[in-house]
Amino acid sequence: MKYWLTCQNALMATLAYRGNLVLNLLTTAVNVMVTIFMWLAVYNFSGRSDIAGIQPNQMVIYLIVVNVLALIFSAEPIFKFSGLVRSGNLSVVLMRPINYFIQSFWDYLGRGLPFLVIYGLATGFISPVFRRGLLYGLGSLLLMMLTYGMFFLMITAISLCSFWLVQVWPLRPVLSALFLLLGGQAFPLQVLPPAFAWLIYNPFSLAGNQLTLLLLGKLSLNQILLAGGWALGWAVVALGILKIVWPRGIRSYEGVGS
Amino acid sequence: MPSPIISVDHANFSYVTFTKQAGFSGAWHDLFHRQKSTVAAVQDISLHVNQGEVLGLLGANGAGKTTLIKLMTGILPVNTGDVRLFTDQIPFRKRPAFLQCIGVMLSQKSQLAWDLPPLDTLVLLREIYHIPHDAFTTWLAFLTKELAVTPQLHVPVRKLSLGQRIKFELICALIHKPEILFLDEPTIGIDVSSQANIYRFLKQLNHDTQMTIILTSHNTKDIEALAQRVAVINHGHKIFDGTTTGLISRYATVPLLEIVTDAPLDPLPDHVRQVDATHYEIDATTLTALPIDPRRILSVNRHNGSLDAILTQLFSEEAPTQ
Numbered sequence: 255m256k257y258w259l260t261c262q263n264a265l266m267a268t269l270a271y272r273g274n275l276v277l278n279l280l281t282t283a284v285n286v287m288v289t290i291f292m293w294l295a296v297y298n299f300s301g302r303s304d305i306a307g308i309q310p311n312q313m314v315i316y317l318i319v320v321n322v323l324a325l326i327f328s329a330e331p332i333f334k335f336s337g338l339v340r341s342g343n344l345s346v347v348l349m350r351p352i353n354y355f356i357q358s359f360w361d362y363l364g365r366g367l368p369f370l371v372i373y374g375l376a377t378g379f380i381s382p383v384f385r386r387g388l389l390y391g392l393g394s395l396l397l398m399m400l401t402y403g404m405f406f407l408m409i410t411a412i413s414l415c416s417f418w419l420v421q422v423w424p425l426r427p428v429l430s431a432l433f434l435l436l437g438g439q440a441f442p443l444q445v446l447p448p449a450f451a452w453l454i455y456n457p458f459s460l461a462g463n464q465l466t467l468l469l470l471g472k473l474s475l476n477q478i479l480l481a482g483g484w485a486l487g488w489a490v491v492a493l494g495i496l497k498i499v500w501p502r503g504i505r506s507y508e509g510v511g512s
Numbered sequence: 513m514p515s516p517i518i519s520v521d522h523a524n525f526s527y528v529t530f531t532k533q534a535g536f537s538g539a540w541h542d543l544f545h546r547q548k549s550t551v552a553a554v555q556d557i558s559l560h561v562n563q564g565e566v567l568g569l570l571g572a573n574g575a576g577k578t579t580l581i582k583l584m585t586g587i588l589p590v591n592t593g594d595v596r597l598f599t600d601q602i603p604f605r606k607r608p609a610f611l612q613c614i615g616v617m618l619s620q621k622s623q624l625a626w627d628l629p630p631l632d633t634l635v636l637l638r639e640i641y642h643i644p645h646d647a648f649t650t651w652l653a654f655l656t657k658e659l660a661v662t663p664q665l666h667v668p669v670r671k672l673s674l675g676q677r678i679k680f681e682l683i684c685a686l687i688h689k690p691e692i693l694f695l696d697e698p699t700i701g702i703d704v705s706s707q708a709n710i711y712r713f714l715k716q717l718n719h720d721t722q723m724t725i726i727l728t729s730h731n732t733k734d735i736e737a738l739a740q741r742v743a744v745i746n747h748g749h750k751i752f753d754g755t756t757t758g759l760i761s762r763y764a765t766v767p768l769l770e771i772v773t774d775a776p777l778d779p780l781p782d783h784v785r786q787v788d789a790t791h792y793e794i795d796a797t798t799l800t801a802l803p804i805d806p807r808r809i810l811s812v813n814r815h816n817g818s819l820d821a822i823l824t825q826l827f828s829e830e831a832p833t834q
Contacts, residue, residue, distance in 0.1 A: 255639045256636065256639035256640045259635060259636045259639050260636060263625055263628060263632055263633075263636060266627075266628055266632070267625060267627045267628060270627040270628070270668070271627070341621075342620075342621060343621050343622065345582070345585075345587045345616075345618060345621055346616075346618065346621045346622065346623050348586070348587060348606065349585060349586075349587070349611060349614070349616045350611065350637075350640055351608035351609075351611040351612050351640060351641070352640055505589060507587075507588075508527055508588070509582050509587045509588060
């Protein structure tokens with residue numbers, strides 16, 4: 255219940271700034287439109303009706319979905335944690351009988367909830383995912399949950415560098431670029447030469463590219479299992495990093511300010 | 513004799529800091545050769561607090577009192593020495609049972625969610641500390657009434673005044689009825705009447721529930737109003753541990769009395785020196801009684817006998833040795 259309340263508070267905090275929410279959505283919409291026009295131009299000028307098996311109308315849906323996913327899989331926990339360490343406000347969190355990571359996860363969930371609902375509705379009503387049998391539907395659901403958990407752990411593991419770096423803002427453009435390029439936000443990774451096929455299993459691609467293809471019904475059950483395996487693997491790596499780095503970080507934490 | 517609820521034995525804590533040189537050349541130099549220095553924030557401090565005691569920690573800025581609180585609450589680990597609460601709890605381990613029993617209010621660190629009303633944070637704390645709903649409602653109503661912030665429960669935190677925020681921070685620290693309450697600068701930004709309200713409330717709480725309170729403040733009024741005992745920290749060392757009156761009698765060594773009368777004294781009694789029309793000084797070294805009619809006296813103070821004067825004198829001295 256305490257974690258659910260954390261989620262609820264995070265959602266309310268997101269909705270409290272309606273202007274910010276609308277601006278965020280508008281900015282994303284503009285980005286999506288620019289990318290869509292660029293890709294439609296590529297289709298027109300190349301004279302091809304599909305690129306890497308993706309037709310123009312599918313590309314449009316792909317770009318919309320992957321950008322919604324970019325909103326869900328935000329790197330915000332890094333900057334939030336950095337703020338806590340830098341201001342010394344982490345002390346307040348440490349004094350509560352809670353697991354910081356679980357609380358942070360529910361906070362993350364709460365902040366991303368509006369976009370998760372959009373993705374969920376799209377998956378439930380538009381996508382063929384849940385019309386391909388129970389096993390496929392369960393596999394898809396599992397992949398979504400695993401990927402969400404994995405991405406959160408990965409971002410949280412990265413956030414621990416805040417214990418030693420005073421400023422982590424330089425990471426913001428780096429992470430945006432990673433999601434744009436490795437996550438398939440700017441283009442589907444399937445358009446890359448076969449030599450780069452392995453890239454589709456990087457954490458950003460699992461969160462962006464693979465979940466978009468899942469919604470479009472482009473993943474087979476085997477591909478879902480493979481992506482799920484990779485997500486689990488990355489989650490274990492992130493968890494290992496957390497287990498090793500957190501105790502060291504908390505020892506170096508000075509709780510600055512009074 | 514019961515064992516102390518807080519035991520600090522020969523605690524030491526130091527941290528590494530970096531110094532930066534001024535100007536572009538300094539910044540360039542620092543890019544390759546950062547100058548480190550170690551700051552000994554707490555040095556060989558021993559302190560024992562019994563249940564129900566109110567201990568005031570006094571010290572200048574950077575003296576080490578907040579660091580000591582951080583060691584006692586487990587925010588920081590001791591380098592050497594030992595800190596234990598409730599006999600066997602090592603704070604830095606942050607066991608849930610330990611965290612359940614302490615309340616911490618760091619005035620410059622907020623528990624409150626900035627964009628939400630205080631009630632939302634308090635409801636979250638209710639769940640975190642597993643407080644039964646009925647008990648929570650009753651206790652919260654009592655706290656908000658005592659601190660006069662009931663109407664502000666539903667107002668977003670960002671719209672509250674500093675004083676109201678501080679009061680809600682105090683409520684957050686008290687909502688689970690902790691056995692030990694740590695207060696770091698609890699009256700910053702609070703008006704005089706609210707300060708008095710907080711003092712009265714905390715005193716009553718200490719009296720009724722035997723809650724142990726550890727308090728740091730630059731405001732000696734806080735300490736004089738609340739603390740039964742004070743520990744003075746200077747340059748990381750504990751230089752005094754006792755009552756406030758003990759502190760005053762130890763350091764107010766000059767038996768010079770400052771007297772204010774209702775009208776000028778005529779004739780001027782022996783041993784009395786006139787400072788201005790109704791303000792006099794008496795060297796009481798050799799006197800056994802005041803040579804002034806008591807009915808004429810408005811106030812008598814011992815020179816250098818206020819806590820502020822003593823602390824000013826103490827904190828301006830170099831690091832003393834124990």
